[in-house]
Amino acid sequence: MKWALPILLLAVTACDQSPAVTFTDVSITLPEDKGAFPDRPGRQAMIANCAGCHSPSMILTQPRLSEEHWKSTIKKMREVYKAPINPADEPDILAYLTSGEAAAQ
Amino acid sequence: MLSRRALIASGVVGAAALPALAERFADLALPGGPSARPLGPIFPQKGEMIVQRVHPPLLETPFDVFDTGVITPNDRFFVRWSGGVMPTSIEAKAHRLTVRGAVKQPVALTLDEVAGAGETIEVMAVNQCAGNGRGLQEPRVGGAQWAHGAMGNARWRGVRLRDVLDKARVSSNAKRVRLAGLDTPMIDGAPQFIKSLPIDVARRDDVIVAWGMNGDMLPLLNGYPLRLIVPGWFATYWVKMLSDIEILDTDVDDSYFMAKTYRMPAIPVAPGDKDFPTVPISSMPPRSWITSHAQGARVARGRPIELRGIAMGGDAGVARVEVLAGGKAIPATLGRDEGTLGFRRWTLSLPPIARELVIGARCTNANGVTQPDVQAWNPSGYARNVVERIMLVPA
Numbered sequence: 001m002k003w004a005l006p007i008l009l010l011a012v013t014a015c016d017q018s019p020a021v022t023f024t025d026v027s028i029t030l031p032e033d034k035g036a037f038p039d040r041p042g043r044q045a046m047i048a049n050c051a052g053c054h055s056p057s058m059i060l061t062q063p064r065l066s067e068e069h070w071k072s073t074i075k076k077m078r079e080v081y082k083a084p085i086n087p088a089d090e091p092d093i094l095a096y097l098t099s100g101e102a103a104a105q
Numbered sequence: 106m107l108s109r110r111a112l113i114a115s116g117v118v119g120a121a122a123l124p125a126l127a128e129r130f131a132d133l134a135l136p137g138g139p140s141a142r143p144l145g146p147i148f149p150q151k152g153e154m155i156v157q158r159v160h161p162p163l164l165e166t167p168f169d170v171f172d173t174g175v176i177t178p179n180d181r182f183f184v185r186w187s188g189g190v191m192p193t194s195i196e197a198k199a200h201r202l203t204v205r206g207a208v209k210q211p212v213a214l215t216l217d218e219v220a221g222a223g224e225t226i227e228v229m230a231v232n233q234c235a236g237n238g239r240g241l242q243e244p245r246v247g248g249a250q251w252a253h254g255a256m257g258n259a260r261w262r263g264v265r266l267r268d269v270l271d272k273a274r275v276s277s278n279a280k281r282v283r284l285a286g287l288d289t290p291m292i293d294g295a296p297q298f299i300k301s302l303p304i305d306v307a308r309r310d311d312v313i314v315a316w317g318m319n320g321d322m323l324p325l326l327n328g329y330p331l332r333l334i335v336p337g338w339f340a341t342y343w344v345k346m347l348s349d350i351e352i353l354d355t356d357v358d359d360s361y362f363m364a365k366t367y368r369m370p371a372i373p374v375a376p377g378d379k380d381f382p383t384v385p386i387s388s389m390p391p392r393s394w395i396t397s398h399a400q401g402a403r404v405a406r407g408r409p410i411e412l413r414g415i416a417m418g419g420d421a422g423v424a425r426v427e428v429l430a431g432g433k434a435i436p437a438t439l440g441r442d443e444g445t446l447g448f449r450r451w452t453l454s455l456p457p458i459a460r461e462l463v464i465g466a467r468c469t470n471a472n473g474v475t476q477p478d479v480q481a482w483n484p485s486g487y488a489r490n491v492v493e494r495i496m497l498v499p500a
Contacts, residue, residue: 020220021220021225023197023200023216023217023220023316023322023330024197025194025195026197026322026325027193028149028193028325028326029193030148030159030160030162030193031146031148031159032146032159033159053188053291053292054158054160054161054188055158055159057157057158057159058163058249060139061139061142061158062250063137063139063240063245063247063250064137064245065245069247080295080361081291081295082290083292084292
């Protein structure tokens with residue numbers, strides 16, 4: 001890191017006074033996800049194994065990627081993120097991920 | 106008035122040829138696609154955003170917002186939550202920020218105690234996702250498929266992190282500062298999203314624990330009640346809903362999001378390469394964008410073209426911006442410096458054109474680092490800063 005001290009001094013503006021800040025309770029309701037996996041072979045396996053943790057759009061917005069890439073993604077989801085992916089569903093999941101246009105709706 | 110050009114610049118296109126789930130879509134023009142993204146649903150405390158993912162939220166700022174000024178409004182500021190569970194409510198009195206580890210006196214601070222830990226200061230800085238522009242890199246790679254809108258610039262208000270650390274009397278052998286927020290892994294046993302900074306960065310004059318953003322409180326989706334601000338560094342370190350600080354007495358942090366991901370190749374690599382050395386992603390390089398005209402914009406013949414854009418210096422201020430056009434590098438006029446590590450406005454009146462012309466903006470920062478014409482590919486699509494080009498078409 002090459003940090004130039006004068007730049008840092010310019011970047012920081014001390015406030016004239018420190019008006020009291022009031023922290024309030026905040027609560028939000030996240031919108032419902034109406035996105036869905038388009039119907040093609042393997043859809044049920046996608047719903048059962050993938051959609052529990054993240055929106056279908058995470059997958060549907062991906063570019064065309066290799067089967068090797070998707071295999072390593074499944075491995076990462078299982079081993080790192082502990083996703084309970086049913087090994088018996090894996091061929092269907094892979095078929096879905098590599099079929100047609102990733103975003104074909 | 107919404108001109109055709111503005112419509113194109115905003116990426117808003119007709120929904121006729123696109124998926125029929127929302128009424129409005131953005132076309133991100135990602136090479137090879139898919140490029141259509143819904144502009145809904147609308148999220149709490151947010152206006153219209155490009156919805157990359159509803160759950161957990163990934164919301165991109167529509168590009169036309171960047172033409173409206175150097176400050177990104179809170180309700181248009183991008184949102185990125187990792188793959189865990191993010192709390193949807195904050196009880197202010199119950200929130201604690203713990204400081205523990207290599208300290209003489211572990212503490213659990215209330216929000217009022219954090220706010221009173223030192224002088225309240227305001228810092229303007231760009232918050233940019235390491236993967237901003239990932240969807241534009243070729244060959245394409247997996248991950249959140251952002252165009253340019255996983256970034257924003259704000260005035261952040263808070264207290265210096267070092268003043269908070271001093272409450273716990275950090276040991277003299279402290280090496281790193283590890284930060285955690287309230288978000289938790291989706292499934293037990295998965296890694297928590299924690300990040301760490303070298304102690305000298307953590308103690309910098311402009312690294313703050315913020316609650317304020319552009320004169321208001323942080324939106325919950327942007328990390329209310331507390332968010333770490335690390336000007337010049339990628340957003341992955343700007344931990345949201347900050348709740349725990351652990352001082353490490355070792356230089357090595359083997360936690361997942363430091364040791365296994367958010368890393369860049371240390372050597373040039375090609376698609377398919379494996380087992381190359383990597384380093385954690387850290388500070389940002391300079392970038393710039395043309396915001397007044399979009400790809401394929403039509404311009405009036407015989408008239409000068411009034412170009413406008415934004416630039417950022419990354420981990421140093423903006424020294425200059427040039428517009429590359431027809432083999433020339435034409436200096437642009439910089440707007441006022443409103444905050445060294447924030448966005449900087451630039452303008453340039455380009456002579457009339459008689460035929461199609463490809464132009465690009467190129468920023469050089471105060472450290473002498475210039476945006477490259479061609480950027481090395483990397484397998485995670487991180488740290489894009491290649492010169493961004495558009496074609497102008499005389500009409």
